[in-house]
Amino acid sequence: MYVLIVYDVDEKKVAKVNKYLKTYLNWVQNSVFEGELTEAQLNRIMLWFKGHLDLESDSVLIYTASSQKWLSKRIIGIEKNSTDNIL
């Protein structure tokens, strides 16, 4: 399935979350990742979040579509993921 993850977490956890999500997904903007995942992978990511985040103050939105074809993307301004290599 195609997955879009947008997080808003305590600043101190941002680097750790980015590093973890980059093993599964493409970074597309500050705190936004997207890509293809299996249900099992998504479940693993959700478990990781539950173990590493403060569920009283951090927030993660996970949007899923059965296929990328249901989702169109337009970009205004710069494509931040073009700097992915230097992160």
Place this chain on the structure above:
Amino acid sequence: MYVLIVYDVDEKKVAKVNKYLKTYLNWVQNSVFEGELTEAQLNRIMLWFKGHLDLESDSVLIYTASSQKWLSKRIIGIEKNSTDNIL
């Protein structure tokens, strides 16, 4: 169509962008809005962005699905939009 907008803009513009997007969409997380829009409304929003943002440094991602039914949403942690009324 169902629209999800995620922006990463200069801090000084955040309040203005939020105020504008709230006239069309629901705020769901810091810098994330979603909701139903017509093609004409989305075009108006895109024009507004092009007129108010710095296209060399700001970034806006716009995801669209023909219907909300193609998109599922899961939330981990807090639902930030529950504070919508006090913004």
